[in-house]
Structures are given as structure tokens and as C-alpha cells.
Amino acid sequence: MNLTLEIWRQESPKAKGKFETYKVQNISADCSFLEMLDILNESLIDKVQLPINFDHDCREGICGMCSLYINGRPHGPDDEVTTCQLHMRKFKDGDTITIEPWRSKAFPVIKDLMINRNAFDQIIQAGGYVSVTTGGVPDANSIPVNREDAELAMDAAACIGCGACVAACKNASAMLFVAAKVSQFALLPQGKIEAKDRVKAMVAKMDELGFGNCTNTYACEAECPKGISVSNIARMNREFLCANVK
Amino acid sequence: MKSILNYSSLSKKYVMAVAGIFLMTFLVVHLAINLCLLRNDDGEWFNAAAHFMGTNYIVKFFEIFLFLGILIHVLLGVILQIQNWMARPVAYKSASKSTTSFLSKYMIYTGFVVFVFLIIHFMNFYFMKMGWVEPTFTLNGEEPDFYLVAKALFANNLYSIIYIVLITVLGFHLNHAFQAAFQSLGLNHPVYTPIIKKFATIYSILIVVGFNIIPVYFLFCNA
Ligand code: FES
Helix, strand or coil: HHHHEEEEEEECCCCEEEEEEEEEECCCCCCCCHHHHHHHHHHHHCCCCCCHHHHHHCCCCCCCCCEEEEECCCCCCCCCCCCCHCEEECCCCCCCEEECCCCCCCCCCECCEECCCCCHHHHHHCCCCCCCCCCCCCCCCCCCCHHHHHHHHHHHHHCCCCCHHHHHHCCCCCCHHHHHHHHHHCCCHHHHHCCHHHHHHHHHHHHHHHEECCCCCHHHHHHHHCCCCCCCHHHHHHHHHHHHHC | CCCCHHHCCHHHHHHHHHHHHHHHHHHHHHHHHHHHHHHHCHHHHHHCCCCCCHCHHHHHHHHHHHHHHHHHHHHHHHHHHHHHCCCCCCCCCCCCCCCCCCHHHHHEEEEEEEHHHHHHHHHHHHHHHHHCCCCCCCCCCCCEEEHHHHHHHHCCCCHHHHHHHHHHHHHHHHHHEEEEEEEEEEEHHHCCHHHHHHHHHHHHHHHHHHHHHHHHHHHCCCC
């Protein structure tokens, strides 16, 4: 496949970025999207040019490091996959592909396509954990968990924190991420104990960091590589309401 | 008490939703009154309803909430929207291709149109009711004859057409608003949410058709 790529290049967080056009040739349809970018970077290095910075780590769709807003969709044209799991067969020979970083005030660009998602870490630090006193390992199944809740908690815990929800949302809202993190605990007995403080702290942090407000457009759910449902957002809305009423 | 402007994003949305639900309930009452215009009784029922709404103390009590509801809903809507615009200072080059609820993307615009409509509507009716402007038609020389006022407005084809368009935009706003209010309040359910969404569509169609029957009736049947 021969492709034209329009890629956002930005020297540093403060620098003014712009789109540059690159051509790549003879790309195999079985190549992953990131491998295609690796090939482009190799050719740039050969020409003694600066390679394009982009985030990745596991390349197995589990770490949530890869990002990229590809042709108007976070993680590109495939559903429920991360960019590292996207294959070039989803494109046609001769296509022009526009590649942009996630755009959000809370996710500043570090360089080129690489963004700082530290805001998510701060939200987790605000309350996305369960306090435990260490000691002997408790017996498995000593705390009974209803099957249905366990399933829902697992579904919420599938969130890899990639930020596609923020990238997709027209309001750059982090609601789906925060809701998934709130839900995975709120559904389980271990998490219920701190549920009220947790939801208050995490929502306050989310607001403070400058993410937008949810207007129920559900683009987040459509673009989540892990298929996290917006019913989690409703659960967080309930949790937060109850936490503030009582 | 914290100022409403300092509320968390979620609390602002609760208030938006509750105010919105109240306004949507009121619309049904309003529609019922408007439909009296269709009776061939020279405005007897319609004027009786208008008189009741203008004088009954319970209605007057709720009127306070109605104005508060409109004010808060508009104010919070604008604030939330400005924050949302600020949350993405650099726009994407490629237009979004994500699957979303279509009408949800235009709430601030449809909301603005509804607001303009409200202003026109207040100038035509409410100001007269309050005695701020001279009534164009009166019953017994003092109380405004809203039946004749409405009839005169709808006799103007341009007014009727604008009315029909604006009410249709209101319908677009309501269609998303109805279901979104439930989600904002945390009411999402695998069985009931799809029903709520269907009901939202039915509700918004009924509102649009119900209100628009009247200008259509005056345009074609009562010329
Ligand atoms: S690189 Fe780990 S999820 Fe894509």
C-alpha cells in the first residue's frame, strides 16, 4: 500500500505545531498502524531527520499507552481496538491519513503525537484505590460477592486509561474514565466502605483539572477500545448524588 | 450555601436535569391550553384557561419555579458549554467520525433558538398579561383577549411559519433532553433506558405536532 500521512509535528509543549505531509510506500496490509509509523520513522532517521514521537508500550492492547486520533476517530477506524491493534488493512491503497494527538486542555502535548496523561494519574491518586491494612493474606471468597456485580465490576475494570473517551468527547470530558474507576470499586464490598469519599474526591479532581462536562453524547462509549458502557457514568451520577445527599 | 456556580460539574447537571424535567412537564400543560384554540367557541375555553393560569394562586406559586427553572437552566447550560469549549483549546483538524447521539451535539444551538422563541413569546403574551404593554384585544374592555391576540398573530403567515420552525427546533432539543435528564440523574437501566429513549422521541413528536397543529389550522382552515 502507498499512503499519504498528515502528521502533527510539535517540537515541545510550548512550541507552535503544524501538520507535515509524509509519503510511505510498500506498506503491507498486515502491518499494524504503529509498525507503519516505525517504518516511516526508520526512513526519517535514514534521511537524518527527527523521527515522529508517539506513545506505545505493550503493543498488545492492554497497557493503554498508545493514543493517536486517526481520521477523526481515537484509535482509528476499527471498533474496540487500540491503535497498536489497528491494522493497515482497515485502510485503502492511496488513502490520506490524518494523525493528530489527543486534544484536551488536561492532556498537553509533550512532543508531536505524544501527550501528557498525568491528569488521569492525579484522578486515581485522589481516590481510585482501596485502603488496606497489610497483614496475612485473607481467605479467598471470605467476602461473598454477587456474581452480577462481580461481572459489572470486571467490565468497568477493563478500562486501560488510554484517554480515548476524552479524545472522542466533543467536550473533552473524562466522565467515562472516572466513572469506570468509580464503578469498579463501588460495585464490590471492599470498595463500598470508602465509596462516598472516593467519588467526591475523584469528581473534584476531574473538575479541577479542566476536563469538560458530560452532555450525554456517548462518543466515549463508541470509541472506548474496551467497550466500557455509559451506564457506568449513570452509576457515578448516582453515587455522587447519594454521597452528597447523605 | 455554596453558590450554584461553584457546584461540581455533576451537581450542575442534576440541577439542569431537574429544571429541564419541570419545564418539560409545564410544556404539556401549556399544550393542553393551546389546544383549546382549536375549539370553535370564539375563544371561550382558551380565555377561561388563560384566566385561570393568570389568577390561580397555586399556578402563581408554580410560576415562580417556572421562571427560576428557565433562568437556571439557561444560565447553567451556558456556563457548562463555555467550560466545554475551554476544555479543548486546540481543535482537531479532521471532523469527528465518532458515532454519537446526533442531536446532543447541537443542544446549545437549539437551546439558543428556543430562548429567542421564548423572548418573542413573552413579548407577545406575557407582557400583555402583566399589563406592561397595552392589550391589542380585550375582553370586557380590560382583560386581554388572548384568543384574539393568538388568532391575529397566526393570521400572519410569516409569523406562523417562523412559529412552526421554532417549535420544531424545540422538538430537537427535547428529544435529547428528555433521555439525557435521566442519565444525568443516574437513572440508566438495561430495560428501561431504551424505553425512555423511545418515549423521548414520542414526547418530542407529540409536542411538535401538538403545538404546530394550531398555526397549521389557522393557516389553512380558518383563513
Ligand atoms: S501500546 Fe499498549 S495498548 Fe497500545
